[in-house]
Amino acid sequence: MRIRYFAWLRERTGTSGETIELPETVKTAGELMCWLAARDEGYAFAFEQPETIRIAVNQEHVEEDHILSGTEEVAFFPPMTGG
Amino acid sequence: MRIRYFAWLRERTGTSGETIELPETVKTAGELMCWLAARDEGYAFAFEQPETIRIAVNQEHVEEDHILSGTEEVAFFPPMTGG
Amino acid sequence: MSNRTTTGFTVRVQAENFDVLAETEILTKGHKDVGAVVTFTGLCRDEGGTLEALELEHYPGMAEAQISKFARQAVERWPLTGLTIIHRFGKIPPGDNIVLVIATSSHRRAAFEASDFLMDFLKTQAPFWKKEHLREASEGTWVKTRAIDDADAARWHDEKSNNINIP
Amino acid sequence: MSNRTTTGFTVRVQAENFDVLAETEILTKGHKDVGAVVTFTGLCRDEGGTLEALELEHYPGMAEAQISKFARQAVERWPLTGLTIIHRFGKIPPGDNIVLVIATSSHRRAAFEASDFLMDFLKTQAPFWKKEHLREASEGTWVKTRAIDDADAARWHDEKSNNINIP
Numbered sequence: 258m259r260i261r262y263f264a265w266l267r268e269r270t271g272t273s274g275e276t277i278e279l280p281e282t283v284k285t286a287g288e289l290m291c292w293l294a295a296r297d298e299g300y301a302f303a304f305e306q307p308e309t310i311r312i313a314v315n316q317e318h319v320e321e322d323h324i325l326s327g328t329e330e331v332a333f334f335p336p337m338t339g340g
Numbered sequence: 341m342r343i344r345y346f347a348w349l350r351e352r353t354g355t356s357g358e359t360i361e362l363p364e365t366v367k368t369a370g371e372l373m374c375w376l377a378a379r380d381e382g383y384a385f386a387f388e389q390p391e392t393i394r395i396a397v398n399q400e401h402v403e404e405d406h407i408l409s410g411t412e413e414v415a416f417f418p419p420m421t422g423g
Numbered sequence: 424m425s426n427r428t429t430t431g432f433t434v435r436v437q438a439e440n441f442d443v444l445a446e447t448e449i450l451t452k453g454h455k456d457v458g459a460v461v462t463f464t465g466l467c468r469d470e471g472g473t474l475e476a477l478e479l480e481h482y483p484g485m486a487e488a489q490i491s492k493f494a495r496q497a498v499e500r501w502p503l504t505g506l507t508i509i510h511r512f513g514k515i516p517p518g519d520n521i522v523l524v525i526a527t528s529s530h531r532r533a534a535f536e537a538s539d540f541l542m543d544f545l546k547t548q549a550p551f552w553k554k555e556h557l558r559e560a561s562e563g564t565w566v567k568t569r570a571i572d573d574a575d576a577a578r579w580h581d582e583k584s585n586n587i588n589i590p
Numbered sequence: 591m592s593n594r595t596t597t598g599f600t601v602r603v604q605a606e607n608f609d610v611l612a613e614t615e616i617l618t619k620g621h622k623d624v625g626a627v628v629t630f631t632g633l634c635r636d637e638g639g640t641l642e643a644l645e646l647e648h649y650p651g652m653a654e655a656q657i658s659k660f661a662r663q664a665v666e667r668w669p670l671t672g673l674t675i676i677h678r679f680g681k682i683p684p685g686d687n688i689v690l691v692i693a694t695s696s697h698r699r700a701a702f703e704a705s706d707f708l709m710d711f712l713k714t715q716a717p718f719w720k721k722e723h724l725r726e727a728s729e730g731t732w733v734k735t736r737a738i739d740d741a742d743a744a745r746w747h748d749e750k751s752n753n754i755n756i757p
Contacts, residue, residue, distance in 0.1 A: 261649070263647055263719060264719035313649070313652055316655055317655075332649060335719060336735040337715060338713070338733045338734075338735055339646075339653075339712050339717070339718030339720075340689050340709055340712035340714075340718070340739075346550070396485060399485035399488055401548075415482060415485070417550060418552060420547060420549060420550055421567070422481075422486075422510060422522070422550070422551030422553075423510075423549070423572075423698075443611070453685075455635060457633055457635065458634075459630065459631070459632060461629070462629045462631075463702070464614075466624055466625055466626070468623055468625040471623075472622075518620075531632065531709055532738075535706050538702075539706075571699075575699065
């Protein structure tokens with residue numbers, strides 16, 4: 258599964274994207290954030306306030322409880338500031 | 341006193357403006373409309389529905405009961421359709 | 424009411440066409456506090472090909488004065504950085520410009536609301552009258568007011584301020 | 591819901607600047623049913639001279655998809671004759687263009703409301719992130735969301751239609 262990070266999530270994780278093998282235990286987007294946060298200090302910093310993070314699955318906004326099975330791409334990013 | 345007519349009031353009265361001597365009996369803008377309407381058929385047609393006519397005195401919108409003493413210019417016109 | 428310095432504005436009533444780009448640049452070039460530019464351009468529609476031209480009559484002097492009055496209300500009510508209003512008169516063929524409002528501000532809401540407000544008042548309170556000349560008719564017809572335009576203008580009374588005077 | 595034919599629209603996400611006049615002419619030249627043109631241009635402010643540049647990061651693909659989703663909602667909700675939305679990304683110096691919305695319609699209210707609506711959703715729902723680079727600071731700072739922008743976007747839920755989906 259492809260994961261993408263934008264803005265300060267990209268800076269804190271140190272990567273704009275990566276491909277991971279989703280562990281059996283991780284079912285939802287929220288669980289994926291927990292799992293990623295446990296990786297190292299940078300990821301822990303990136304995901305320290307998961308409630309502020311927006312999630313997109315296959316380029317559509319989803320909530321934390323979104324089930325990831327069948328997902329090609331998950332993106333994590335801060336609230337948007339376009340326009 | 342200068343009187344000006346715009347749009348269909350100009351067309352019906354047959355003039356864009358004229359200078360009149362205000363009779364003693366005419367105090368308000370509404371009374372002036374009555375007095376003008378009595379002049380001839382064109383003026384009668386122009387002022388047949390005085391409630392639809394807008395009035396400006398010295399280039400400011402006023403109501404029918406506006407007292408005309410001291411007025412330099414009165415204008416009569418239909419509801420505006422600018423923009 | 425407020426001790427904020429209000430912005431100046433430009434009002435023109437003219438027969439000639441106007442240049443939206445040039446007018447916009449006057450308000451933006453070298454003004455780096457501008458974050459939002461809203462332009463409204465009103466054009467002459469051809470009414471499904473039936474219209475030959477619109478003829479716009481106006482009350483010289485009062486037209487400028489009324490538009491300036493609304494412009495003053497707009498710069499007092501919203502934190503604009505610039506405001507330009509141009510209204511044409513005379514014979515205008517389909518596709519041609521009739522009216523232009525440009526409002527600039529730091530943030531978008533002020534520019535949107537001010538230009539929207541101004542158009543509502545230009546429609547109903549500025550002394551202009553439109554006559555339609557149709558291709559198939561020898562006589563022109565005066566355009567009737569639309570109730571929706573009065574309703575639009577009335578929106579600006581209900582909220583915020585009492586500084587708008589409709590007779 | 592309605593059997594009115596909905597209008598097409600143009601959405602572009604690009605690094606290059608855009609030309610407001612040229613984009614406007616695409617929607618107006620030869621379209622004589624257009625009575626109202628509203629353009630919104632968002633510019634990079636210099637924040638009182640402190641800003642070196644804004645850096646705009648975006649999510650390629652999703653940015654275009656989200657903007658197109660809002661554009662589709664706009665042409666379904668309002669009787670527009672044309673709609674163009676352009677959003678830039680990359681490093682943008684003060685005074686430069688960031689975003690453009692042009693909405694055209696027969697009557698002004700549709701053009702005003704659609705462009706206002708689209709800007710509210712671009713601000714809060716399109717995947718763009720702004721980083722401010724100040725003259726006096728070596729590190730850039732991510733721009734925070736403003737509560738007022740969410741409140742502005744929420745205005746469009748209360749009325750008329752349910753076809754707007756905010757997650």
